[in-house]
Amino acid sequence: MNIRHRRAVTAAAAVGLLPLLAACSGDDAPAGTTSSSPTGDAPLSGTVTLVTHDSFALSDGLLESFEQETGLEVEQVAAGDAGTLVNQLVLTADSPLGDVVFGVDNTFASRAVEAGVFEPYTPADLDPSVTALVGEGLEGLTPIDQGDVCLNVDTAWFDAEGVEPPSTFEDLLDPAYRDLTVVANPATSSPGFAMLLATVAAFGEDGFEQYWTDLGANGLKVTEGWSDAYYVDFSGAGEGGQRPVVLSYATSPAFTVTEDGDATTTAALLGTCFRQVEFAGVLAGTDNPEGAKALVDFLASADVQADVPANMYMYPADATVELPAEWAQFAPQADEPFDVAPADVAAHRDEWIQQWTTAVIG
The missing domain is CATH 3.40.190.10 (Periplasmic binding protein-like II)
Incomplete structure (x- = not known):
């Protein structure tokens, strides 16, 4: 029997250490590496800290390719289950754990929004199937997967x-x-x-x-x-x-x-x-807002959307993405x-x- 499922990722620190972490500033940029920002106003540089739940996973090399293309360095912090993740984000809203969060879902997102956790940002040119997943009051968050x-x-x-x-x-x-x-x-x-x-x-x-x-x-x-x-x-x-x-x-x-x-x-x-929808969002108070927006753009990109089923075992938010053949038989919604x-x-x-x-x- 071949059993795989949403797997845990060990990253940076245990939940108890998360309040000690803070987003890194642009002064930590790798020498000689810059790229354009999503808005084209300034070059990208520095470290972007991605805070996730424990089940965040991408294929080997995918995140590294983003780093190479942008000149950004991505650090990952896993905060436990999505409920624990939101609790941590709310408790540290005045001193954010990082720059971008992935894994806040529609059952907990309203709590984080009310606490002022997010800086609203929406990538350009999202497929309508993606924007349709944004519920009332959750505008400014970006759906990444659903299931x-x-x-x-x-x-x-x-x-x-x-x-x-x-x-x-x-x-x-x-x-x-x-x-x-x-x-x-x-x-x-x-x-x-x-x-x-x-x-x-x-x-x-x-x-x-x-x-x-x-x-x-x-x-x-x-x-x-x-x-x-x-x-x-x-x-x-x-x-x-x-x-x-x-x-x-x-x-x-x-x-x-x-x-x-x-x-x-x-x-x-x-x-x-x-039906659960998982979002990415820019954290309010980020030290690297342009880098954070670029990382959200990356998570919503076609490459990541195509990678979601095999690694996070959810449906991609973008309904135009081709699904694994066995999902039609064994994993209908x-x-x-x-x-x-x-x-x-x-x-x-x-x-x-x-x-x-x-x-x-x-």
Whole structure:
């Protein structure tokens, strides 16, 4: 079995050290290397610090080619899961961790916008499919990838046990699925918060808390982040996990394809999906604003968009980019994902997380 998924990147420092880091100034430019800025006003130079979640990854040589073409030097800082990333950005808004951030998604972005984390910037000539992903109140951020957060099942486990797998949120309340499900905490995980929002959309503001209470009573396990849920607890990841239902992505089954390529051993439950969009943005207070804009332009470029599926296992934001052939068979997106307006997310995030915590953690 060939299992790959959103992988962690070790970079610069652990989360606890992030507040000690600051964006580097243009005085650190490599000697003799300059390039034009996105606006053509001044040459590019110096160091640009890219702050990301742990799952940021590009093919070898791609980021290096950007550095060679521009004369910029890119330093990377990984800040944990997207929820942790946003928390760090908000806490350090007056002394930013870097110049550009990638990985703030539509479930957490409004919080960062309200905290003044970003300097609005939009690359020129984005495809309409990209700009269509920018929700109200998130203008000035640039969509880089998108994908559906959904429950996944280990179909091989269910086949071996002779049990019909669940297909809906409601199914998971059946005692037949007791102690089989693991999800990530919405207070610390963007996929976890995406599932919380999906249940708000599915059961309403007055009904989602009871759903989570009932799910908790049926043996739900909660982890702090997606990686632990998928790689430690999920039986379908090939790492010894014991739970055959996990919160993951609609693309995940494309990375559990059998060696002959004819089948996959997992499946996404497309009736449980929330569409996640991940953004890049220039951080307010950057010491290298032109370099930061150039890096955002690069992340939105055709080369990076084409690289997204194989390395970050999400759909590129640009719908014109050709996808891997197996995605059509094993990683389709939901026809009607659940949705909650960004304004509602901004207004009720803390309230809904507190209700979830009361229902599940106690």
